[in-house]
Structure formats: C-alpha cells, structure tokens
Amino acid sequence: MARQVAHEIKNPLTPMKLSLQYLQKAIEQKAPNVPELSAQVSHTLIEQINHLNKIAGDFSQFAHIGESARERVDLNAVLHSVLSLYQSDERASLHYQLPETPVWVIADKTHLNRLFNNLLLNAIQAVPDDRMGQIELQEQIREGRVRVSISDNGQGIDESLRANIFTPNFTTKTSGTGLGLAMCKRIVEQADGEIWFDTVPGQGTTFYVQFPITAD
Ligand SMILES: Nc1ncnc2c1ncn2[C@@H]1O[C@H](COP(=O)(O)OP(=O)(O)OP(=O)(O)O)[C@@H](O)[C@H]1O
Ligand SMILES: [Mg+2]
Structure with missing residues (x-):
C-alpha cells in the first residue's frame, strides 16, 4: 500500500x-x-x-476504515443528508422517494456517508457527456433487511471489468484512485451487509447495498 x-x-x-x-x-x-x-x-x-x-x-x-464504530444509525437520515449534496448537480437529475420514518441499522455513520457519496459520485461519473444523467435511488424493506439501490443511465460496466471493480486501486478514470468501491465493500461488510450490482453496457448500472435492520 x-x-x-x-x-x-x-x-x-x-x-x-x-x-x-x-x-x-x-x-x-x-x-x-x-x-x-x-x-x-x-x-x-x-x-x-x-x-x-x-x-x-x-x-x-x-x-483507517478498519476503525469503525458500531452505533445505531438512521439510514434514512444519512441518505437525506448525502442526497442533498447532489440536489443541484448539473451533471445529473436525482430521483428518490424515501419514507420519513427512520430505518435503524448498526453501522458507523461517517462510513455510511462515505459509502453513499462514493456510489452516487460513481453513478454521476458513469454518465457520458452527451447524456443528461438520471440517477434513481430506491429503498426496500423486506424480511428484516433494508435494501438501497442506486441506478444510473451511464455507460455500464464491461464484462471484462466486472470481476475487478471492488479491487483496491482498480480504476478506469484518469483522476481516480480506484479506492472508492473497495472502501464501499469494506464499509458494507463491517455493518454485516452486502453489496452487488447489475449492469447493461451502454445503458446503465444499478448498485445495491443491503443491511440488517435493528429493532427500534
Ligand atoms: N456506476 C458505475 N457505472 C459504470 N462503471 C462504474 C460505476 N461504478 C464504478 N464503476 C467502475 O468501477 C471502477 C472502480 O470504481 P471506484 O469507485 O473504486 O474507483 P474510481 O471511481 O475509478 O476512482 P475513485 O473512486 O477513487 O475516484 C471505476 O473506475 C469504473 O470503471
Ligand atoms: Mg469512485
């Protein structure tokens, strides 16, 4: 390193x-x-x-990602706060509907902020210059778990790259360090969650993260 x-x-x-x-x-x-x-x-x-x-x-x-706190965090509050940063971004328009009620998870709040910042930024950066970005965030609660999906209408991820995107330092960008998704993966795993994606080259990508919900 x-x-x-x-x-x-x-x-x-x-x-x-x-x-x-x-x-x-x-x-x-x-x-x-x-x-x-x-x-x-x-x-x-x-x-x-x-x-x-x-x-x-x-x-x-x-x-420092290993030094994570395990606190009770309202995931919706984190999402609202991160989304507000991208509200007036010229590169993309953001669509989402989140319940006003809290969804409690056990995680590190700062790390969750970083997670969604990275995913939203990647989504925006994936959109080719000649397209207006359409980013959609959705939340689903099922069987004691909360799943957040972030979809973009970007370039998608080529089949040959898919196995590498969570590897530290892997990047296809000139100004990237390629640590974004590697960090996302560690953050999600530290909160006992999962991260995965679906992609169609040329059309777009959806990243999913899922966490266990804790009783309130
Ligand atoms: N939403 C997405 N659509 C298309 N490709 C993506 C998307 N998210 C990530 N990728 C691909 O995965 C690679 C790794 O992403 P990661 O966030 O780890 O690093 P980066 O964005 O290249 O650089 P950094 O996050 O350090 O600025 C990217 O370079 C890109 O090729
Ligand atoms: Mg990135």
Missing part, C-alpha cells in the same frame, strides 16, 4: 516540476509570453495539487 501511495504521488510530481522549470526559463529569458504562461502553469499546478490532495485523503481514509 505504501509503495502504491508513493507511486501515485510521484506520477504528478514530475510534470509539475517540468512545467515550473519551463516557466522559470521563460522568466530568465524575459520571454513576452510570461503572463500567459504563468496563468497556464498555475492552472495546471492547482489541478495537480487537488489530485494529490485526493490521493492523500483517499489512502488515509482507506487505511
């Missing part, structure tokens, strides 16, 4: 240094395009710094 972090961090560092050295040279030579070049270089550097920040954050969250 440490080697992976080092590798992920070193990747953006080299182009960052190169672009600064290029700017340095332009300044030394009093090149006329120094203002434009500075703007361009700072834009790239800020982007890369944001990426480094994400890598550090993701790895640290992943390393």
Whole structure:
C-alpha cells in the first residue's frame, strides 16, 4: 500500500516540476509570453495539487476504515443528508422517494456517508457527456433487511471489468484512485451487509447495498 501511495504521488510530481522549470526559463529569458504562461502553469499546478490532495485523503481514509464504530444509525437520515449534496448537480437529475420514518441499522455513520457519496459520485461519473444523467435511488424493506439501490443511465460496466471493480486501486478514470468501491465493500461488510450490482453496457448500472435492520 505504501509503495502504491508513493507511486501515485510521484506520477504528478514530475510534470509539475517540468512545467515550473519551463516557466522559470521563460522568466530568465524575459520571454513576452510570461503572463500567459504563468496563468497556464498555475492552472495546471492547482489541478495537480487537488489530485494529490485526493490521493492523500483517499489512502488515509482507506487505511483507517478498519476503525469503525458500531452505533445505531438512521439510514434514512444519512441518505437525506448525502442526497442533498447532489440536489443541484448539473451533471445529473436525482430521483428518490424515501419514507420519513427512520430505518435503524448498526453501522458507523461517517462510513455510511462515505459509502453513499462514493456510489452516487460513481453513478454521476458513469454518465457520458452527451447524456443528461438520471440517477434513481430506491429503498426496500423486506424480511428484516433494508435494501438501497442506486441506478444510473451511464455507460455500464464491461464484462471484462466486472470481476475487478471492488479491487483496491482498480480504476478506469484518469483522476481516480480506484479506492472508492473497495472502501464501499469494506464499509458494507463491517455493518454485516452486502453489496452487488447489475449492469447493461451502454445503458446503465444499478448498485445495491443491503443491511440488517435493528429493532427500534
Ligand atoms: N456506476 C458505475 N457505472 C459504470 N462503471 C462504474 C460505476 N461504478 C464504478 N464503476 C467502475 O468501477 C471502477 C472502480 O470504481 P471506484 O469507485 O473504486 O474507483 P474510481 O471511481 O475509478 O476512482 P475513485 O473512486 O477513487 O475516484 C471505476 O473506475 C469504473 O470503471
Ligand atoms: Mg469512485
């Protein structure tokens, strides 16, 4: 894991240094395009710094995922709170209907937040640019269990990739660390739940998570 972090961090560092050295040279030579070049270089550097920040954050969250609390959490309150973050997202419109009554599960509240954030973000990111995202969240209660499904109208998951998506560091995105679903799986399992998916390439994907409900 440490080697992976080092590798992920070193990747953006080299182009960052190169672009600064290029700017340095332009300044030394009093090149006329120094203002434009500075703007361009700072834009790239800020982007890369944001990426480094994400890598550090993701790895640290992943390393600490074992330290989970087991508290009584209202799953619906968590869902309402996470969904409100994506309410005004321009990339997708969100559809859901949740009961107002609480559904109690035993889990770590912060981890549940992270779980649904990751799944919603993946759903939104799966939608091709030429399509308006339609994300639907549903909840079903049956036989003492609560099942939440998150469906998207995205690109789907190719058959050849399906076995790998929960593996740490597996990603098909240029700016992903591939820790999202690996973390989701651990979070769900720590709450004695399950996670799985259905997908149709070109049409969309549904992720399911299911937890035992605890008596109130
Ligand atoms: N809803 C989805 N539709 C299509 N593909 C998906 C979906 N969710 C996940 N995937 C695939 O699974 C891979 C792994 O997902 P995961 O969340 O672990 O990492 P990531 O999203 O690539 O990066 P990160 O979460 O670190 O930003 C993704 O790169 C993508 O190929
Ligand atoms: Mg992700």
